[in-house]
Amino acid sequence: MSETATPVLSNASAPQADTPAQVVSSAPAQTVAQSSGTPSPASQPAYLAPPAQLAMEGPHGIRYDFNLGARVFVPERKEGKWRVILRDMDTGNILFSHEANGATIASSKRYYIRFKIEVIDIGADGVERPVFEHEYDARGQDVIIQLPVGTLGDTLAWFPYVERFAEVRGAKVTCLLSGLILPLLKDAYPNLTLMTSADAEQAGIAAKSYATYCIGLFFDDKDCIQQPTDFRFVGLHRTAGYILGVSPHEEAPRLHLPDESRPIAEPYVCIAVQASTQCKYWNNPTGWQDVIAFLKEKGYRVICIDQKSVHGTGLIWNHIPHGAEDETGNRPLAERARWLKHADAFIGLSSGLAWLAWAAGTEVVMISGFTHPTNEFETPYRVINWHTCNSCWNDPKERFDHHNFLWCPRHENTPRQFECTRLITSEHVINKLKKLFA
Numbered sequence: 545m546s547e548t549a550t551p552v553l554s555n556a557s558a559p560q561a562d563t564p565a566q567v568v569s570s571a572p573a574q575t576v577a578q579s580s581g582t583p584s585p586a587s588q589p590a591y592l593a594p595p596a597q598l599a600m601e602g603p604h605g606i607r608y609d610f611n612l613g614a615r616v617f618v619p620e621r622k623e624g625k626w627r628v629i630l631r632d633m634d635t636g637n638i639l640f641s642h643e644a645n646g647a648t649i650a651s652s653k654r655y656y657i658r659f660k661i662e663v664i665d666i667g668a669d670g671v672e673r674p675v676f677e678h679e680y681d682a683r684g685q686d687v688i689i690q691l692p693v694g695t696l697g698d699t700l701a702w703f704p705y706v707e708r709f710a711e712v713r714g715a716k717v718t719c720l721l722s723g724l725i726l727p728l729l730k731d732a733y734p735n736l737t738l739m740t741s742a743d744a745e746q747a748g749i750a751a752k753s754y755a756t757y758c759i760g761l762f763f764d765d766k767d768c769i770q771q772p773t774d775f776r777f778v779g780l781h782r783t784a785g786y787i788l789g790v791s792p793h794e795e796a797p798r799l800h801l802p803d804e805s806r807p808i809a810e811p812y813v814c815i816a817v818q819a820s821t822q823c824k825y826w827n828n829p830t831g832w833q834d835v836i837a838f839l840k841e842k843g844y845r846v847i848c849i850d851q852k853s854v855h856g857t858g859l860i861w862n863h864i865p866h867g868a869e870d871e872t873g874n875r876p877l878a879e880r881a882r883w884l885k886h887a888d889a890f891i892g893l894s895s896g897l898a899w900l901a902w903a904a905g906t907e908v909v910m911i912s913g914f915t916h917p918t919n920e921f922e923t924p925y926r927v928i929n930w931h932t933c934n935s936c937w938n939d940p941k942e943r944f945d946h947h948n949f950l951w952c953p954r955h956e957n958t959p960r961q962f963e964c965t966r967l968i969t970s971e972h973v974i975n976k977l978k979k980l981f982a
Contacts, residue, residue, distance in 0.1 A: 591690045591758045592720060592741045595751045598648070602676045606663055610680060610755035611688075613651035614659040620646030627672065629662040633679060652769055656709075656757060656789030683714035685754035689788070690741070692760050693722040696877070696896030700725070700903050701781035701921070702759045704795040707733055709788040715755075720744050728877050731800035759784045763943060776938040779918045794921055797903045801878050806886045812845040814883055814901070815868060816892035818855045822950050823914040823936075824893050825862060827966040831911075832865035834970030835891065838977065840867065844888065847871050849880050849897065857949045889980055891973070894920055909976050913964025925976045932967045933960065 594611030601607055605619035618626040628649045630640040639651060639659075643666065651659065663676040689706050691699050699721055710717040718737040721729075730738045744750070761780070762770040775783035778792065785792030817832060819825050826832065836846050848868040856862050864870055871883065880897065881904045884890055890901035894912035901908050902921050909925040916935040917926045928934060933954055936942045942953040952961045 590692045590760070592688070592744055592750055592756075594756050595753065597751075599751060599753055600678075602663070602678065604665075604675055606676050608661055608678060609753065610659065611750070611753055612756055612758070613654040614657070614661060614680075615648060615650045616661055616663065617648045618644055618646070618663060623668040625666050627664040627666055629660075629664070631660040631662070633658045633660050652767075654758070654770055655772055655787040658789075680755075682755060685715055686749070686752050687713070687715040687717050688744070688750065688753045688756040689717055689719050690756065690758045691719065691721040693741070695722075696725060697894075697899035698761070698780065698896075700797050700896070700899040702784035703729060703733075703797045705759075705781075705784035705788050705790060705792075707736060708785070708790045708795075709757075710736060712790050718744065718749055718753075724877065728799050728801075728881065729797065732798035757788055759787055774940055776919075776940050779920070780915075781921065796905070796921070799878075799881055799903050801881055801885070803878070803882055804885060805882070807883055808845065808847075810845050811843060811888055812847050812886075813839050814847050814849050814887040814890045814892075814906070815865075816850045816890070816895060816897040817848065817865060817868075818850040818852050818862060819893050819895050821946075821948070822856075822860060822862075823952055823962060823964070824895060824912070825962075825965065826893065826911045826968065827962040828968055828970065829966075831968070831970045831973065833867065835973050835977070836865055836867040838970075838974050842981065845869060847883060847887070849883050851875075860950065889925075889977070891977075907980055909973065909980065911965065911968060911973060913968060925980055927968055927973055927976055929964065929968045929972070932963045934964045936964075 598607035598615050598617050599609040599611065607617040609615055614630050616628050618628060625643050625645045627641065627643050629638060630651055631638055640649065659680045661676070661678045662674065665673045665675045667673065689709065691702055706717060706719045709715065718739065720739060720741045723740045726738050726740065750756070758770065760770065761775050761783070765771055768774070770787070771783060772786050778786060781794055782792035817826070839846050846868045848864050848870055850864070850872045851874060853864040853870055853872040854861055864872065877900065881900055884901045884904040884906045887906050889909060890898065890906045891909040892898045892901070892911070894910060894915045898908055898910050898920070907925065908923045909927065910920060910923055911927045912920070913928055913932065913934045914937045916938040917928060919938055936953050937944060945951045950956065955961045955963065
């Protein structure tokens with residue numbers, strides 16, 4: 545956008561923004577980013593706020609950083625004023641050019657962009673003199689990458705891109721993530737600093753951060769402020785690559801397990817049947833029983849490793865299928881990964897345990913109709929019925945409702961509700977297993 549763009553005078557808040565840059569205040573302002581994908585209580589933001597005072601110091605009282613986009617503070621002056629210019633060095637575009645005095649300018653785009661910041665002194669005589677310029681370079685700099693808590697699959701899907709960013713940019717990366725998942729990854733990634741948002745806030749690490757990036761599923765980001773392209777188009781995991789400006793090719797995360805021993809001597813297959821909403825379930829009424837019978841006939845023990853043996857709401861409840869051995873319960877993720885590591889296969893849904901199985905190196909038979917196969921990692925054993933309604937999750941026209949357990953945007957309260965998996969037959973899944981065990 546050229547300098548004809550009119551800056552918006554407002555409080556700095558994320559993720560809403562609709563201009564190339566904003567004059568957000570007359571002093572450095574604190575910004576709290578909220579994830580559109582994982583709702584949080586109002587008292588607990590999804591992401592740690594960037595520092596109120598911009599972290600990096602320039603000449604003449606100018607301050608700057610790249611915490612949730614490029615931010616520049618120019619001090620108040622009695623005579624003359626400043627011109628602030630933001631450029632995208634890779635595209636050659638001027639993103640913002642405007643005069644300011646005693647203000648903080650913040651770019652609206654908050655994903656990785658190789659910004660160039662320029663500040664020009666416009667004297668009382670009208671003469672323009674360049675006084676400061678800085679080209680983004682994260683080498684050796686402290687960078688924070690934040691992953692929202694409460695999502696096992698998302699975190700495992702995104703984490704390899706965090707390491708890729710650190711390697712490609714040469715940055716000193718601190719990744720903020722759930723304390724429940726952190727032990728699985730910490731010792732496997734000694735080049736990264738892992739901590740929870742609470743520990744990071746107590747340590748005050750944001751105050752010295754050169755840049756901050758937030759990874760998430762931004763459902764309502766129609767202006768692509770938080771992400772360069774809609775995650776539903778590129779896939780749940782690959783969106784992190786786009787946000788961080790690194791290659792989006794997929795890579796399973798490494799895991800550190802304190803105990804890698806085989807849990808049982810006999811051959812076995814792990815299954816996980818539970819999900820957070822009914823559209824994620826395999827809604828075929830006899831599917832699991834038929835598959836378990838097939839596996840037992842083949843000599844496999846069938847181990848259910850869900851957290852809950854029963855889950856649902858109202859009149860809808862889903863139970864552990866008959867014939868599966870119950871290893872459910874609130875157990876450490878490392879124990880789940882240990883079971884998965886030695887399993888001959890994992891059969892499950894588009895859920896966190898499928899991503900954990902992928903990370904553990906287990907062959908995954910994934911049963912999902914509400915997501916398109918590009919949404920998840922590549923597996924030759926993906927099961928979807930193309931003859932039915934499918935892939936509503938990856939349709940930008942259909943806004944996922946986290947609070948509606950029976951969400952089925954196209955056919956809710958009709959005979960076709962959940963047909964995407966109800967019409968996935970046990971024969972279809974068993975044929976995938978035959979291919980796997982061949």
